[in-house]
Amino acid sequence: MDSAIIGTWLAALLTLGIMSFLYKDNLYYKICEAIFIGISAGLWFITYFWDSLYRIAWIGVVHEGRYVLLGGVVLGVMMLMRLFGKIGWIARWPLAFIVGATAGLKMMVYFTTNAMAQIHGTVNDTMAAFGGSGLYDVVGRIVILIGTVTGLVYFYFSKEHKGLFGGVAKVGTWFLMITFGASFGYTVMSRMSLLLGRIDFLLTDWLKLVK
Amino acid sequence: MKRQIPMLILSAVGTLLVVSVFIPSARHWQEDASLYFDIIAVFAFFLGGGNLIRVHTEKVNRKSTGWIYSVVTLLGFGIMLVTGLFKIGNPNGIAGDLSQTGSYFQLLFQYVMSPLNSTMYALLAFYVASASYRAFRAKNTEATILLVAAFVILLGRTALGVLLTNWIPAQLSVLQIPNLAIWIMNAPNLAGQRAIMIGISLGVISMSLRLLLGIERSYLGGDN
């Protein structure tokens, strides 16, 4: 038999197995899940092995002489010390390195690209609101201004949401609700096309029920 | 000592990377740090993969419930390792690209991984429907606002939305559902997104400072 036909059957059986979970957990789903976990864990390990260990660490250090990468290898080996009970504590060093690096890097990234850029965007938008454009735009931008400020009030931790402040925070939650509703409504329909693709595969490529 | 050194590493690395943002000639530290991360992550995988093997072999040895599935998982893991490490069936041999057409690795990817992956992803369609049925109800003010916003956007993206409000004259075309949907996306939705994003970045800053100052250190474990 043609390998493509075997492949199609295999793919179809796995597809049905995953879908059977919708009815309830069962033997068929458990087998598919087990295959999924085993195959995918292996796949990722292989990808890491060739892409990071071989291409970055081995080629980088041995062939390109980028000895600075040896630091990473040393930290990586320290990580493995976890396997040896007595000196397992040394694995905390690479962990500390990673947490420190993430905290330091992400702090700046979030500060510049999230906070600064969004404040800049809001100020720019609302500034332009009075620049003589149509009523539609002016209303839109005033809404952006009110929404951003009241939304921030909602996130304010060190003041009780009571009285006027509470009212403003309430308006803030309304804006958050609009945001959530919009994202939800936005995604609902596009998720249908994902499933359409799978059903099309089953009906057309596998069962050949549809031309 | 066992806690001081990691603390020191953490603060030093974090501070250096914050500073490197401002110094042009130190920017490459950031790339180095992320390369280090990649390398450490592979070594860590030996722990993760080892854990996977250990958990499942134990299940098989103890013949605990569902041990047969553990056999399947172990087999799958092993097959993938062998085909990938030795690049079995790869037309270009060991030097070939990992996902070269025709290699067993690529075949397994195409006929086993892909369908499993996209079907699991496609289950979302079902869950989105059941969640909408339950969650989109005008129980209170907040839920009503969420429902109305979602419904307008949802209708704005189907033919029904066009049909429902086509009668609205051109001067008031803003009120037609598809246009209303665009307005919601561009104005109130954007405002909410911005508030969330500014809040998040301030949250990240205060958490990162807690980490760098050593106030928050539960993840570094105890003294033993």
Added chain:
Amino acid sequence: MKKFLPWIILVALIIVVALLPKPLEISPTVSVIVTVLLGLALTGVLVMTMRGHLIGRRTVFLFIGASLTLPFFMNFQMPIKVAPEVQELYDAIAKLPPGSKVLAAFDYDPPSAPELQPQAEAFMAYAFKHDLKVIIMGLWPQGPQQADMAIQKVLQQPAIRAKNIKYGVDYVNLGFQSGNEFVIQRMGSSFRGMFPRDIYNTDCDKIPILNGVDNFSNIDFVFNLSSGYPGTVEWVQIAVDRYGVKLGAGNTAVQAPSVYPYLSSHKLTGLAGGMSGAWQFEQATGEPGVASTYVLPQTFSHMVVIGFIIIGNVALFVGYRKSRQEGV
């Protein structure tokens, strides 16, 4: 016995499927009956919910599954209304005389293929049938592969096979070039500078279709399929704003709203957005393909979701009124 029921049903289903005529098609009358039955079932759910019986998730799943599967076999035409922006796109392409050179930029990857691939296929089929010369490129690494898949599929059509389409004469694939919007910028002065060779490593000077093509002024139309950055926004900002090319685009549903402003300012000549944009484009070009077969299932499933939301709220409202009356 009850334990084996699902398995018995499954086996029965397999036998039924095996016995079904292939391909299966149900007549228009039966299609209408099935649709009405589906509607009635939904009404039944409404009545049940109003009486206080909330239906389980499995019922919801069943409705979604049915609404996505059954329409595949149905044999009636949904009237497709082509939206103005899709019509504008079609009109722009239809106006091109035979032999026009069209640059097709494929800026997406497999996850966005369900929505964009049908547009790619319809576009390629139309171009080949109307003797448009297509130059393919990608700012996304996997874009040119997607283009190739679309072409291979389209070339199977008898009408196109008869035209004896030749690589290098009727179309060329320049492949991927890294550099995002800077690629567009530099193509403005020289295509060769960015794409000295095509995807098969052939020197561009030896490819007939590229004769005399050296910058945007030699291109009659640019068609961009985009699912993010870099994509339509960058093409508008550089190719349209600086070099004045005519640009039409197909976008994923998620991406489309961000380029709507360019339509109203006439920087973008037409747009097909998402799956519905795809089938409208197929309809406009007269190349019904995959997306057209998705019209019914997609519409049905949308109706079912909307139906469930309405049911949930009607039930809530009725329940609320009832509890108030009882309370008084």
Added chain:
Amino acid sequence: MLALLRIAKLVVFISSSLFVISLLPTHSVHSQDASPSGSNLGPITVRAHDTDNDAGGSVTVEWDDPGYEKMSGFAGFLIWRTNTLTGTSDSVEVTPFGTHSYDDRSVSDDSTYSYLVAALVNSERVMSAPSMQVRSAKQWFDSRLTWVLILGLIICGAVIYFIESAKRGTKLFLRRIAGLEAIDEAVGRATEMGRPILFVAGIQDMDDVQTIAGLTILGSIARTVAEYDTKINMPVRASLVMTAARETIKHAYVTAGRPDAYNDDMVHYVTDEQFGFVAAVDGIMVRERPAACFFLGAFFAESLIMAETGNSIGAIQVAGTAMPAQLPFFVAACDYTLIGEELFAASAYLSGEPRQLGSLKGADVGKAIAMIVILVGVIATTIASAWNSESMLWIENLLRKMFSTG
């Protein structure tokens, strides 16, 4: 002496430039007055200076186009470089239409250079005069980030100030967050029912701050779990997270005085594959029926699959993420959701430690600044455009400058 040296340098420079020009293919070199097609275009003027805010090794060349671009047959500008120390010259780049500046990144900080720019029109070259000599250098501070530094220092300063003042015993008020109050309740219920709790710290690795935020919350939850003697099950998608989570839980058990009850198997690696992980978590949920599920970290499309499955088994669910696109799904399917910033604040809340709480007050200062800036900006613009107020215009421009991040 110095003047003499300068003159000597100038002589060397001019003569080398002339040398370069003489090297160019003569038939295509024209001086400005002999521009092609007889047009009377002025000369191209070239300025070269060290590229700002870089690590050295780059010179920025800028030029004015008197109108060559509009001529038919224009093919680009050729940039020609002379190393004035060695006297060697080479062409660097032909820039495309519409470009009037170029960063030459192939220079050395140890040499000085001079640049010529030639317009290429119909295979003829119209040369500019050579630029002044230039030497590249590295800068110690990126001046574009001055405002980032100042604002960053203000916010970090505020955080540290409030940490310190809390340490000295200043009482701080913090509003309640419903999701956090539910955590104890959820763990308590699991204990009563004798069922485990499930914890998922998102699907990202340790290089995402949200994962770290999830783990800090895990620290607090694990302590309650240890005290109540409930079972915790934590599948992870990345091996590093597994290692970090084990440290966290172990520490919590030690703090709760029950180190013997800790077991490495509480945290187990599943697979790095996003949906493979989801398939496994779904399986765990329906088989072990945890009484409480926590989803705290970075999530993508899988958020709803997991939350709906959790909902179907009737577990109390607490979620938290800073992924704006996934928040609505958690809000719809979970009992409590920590929205954005609340995720990062949660561990400080839970710890109840004054210093941690102080840091939250500091972040509030940042929010106040953001709100004030937005409001002041709008008011200033309105006044500036309505009454042509110079001072308001100045404020408007200052704000624009402050918050543009290059």
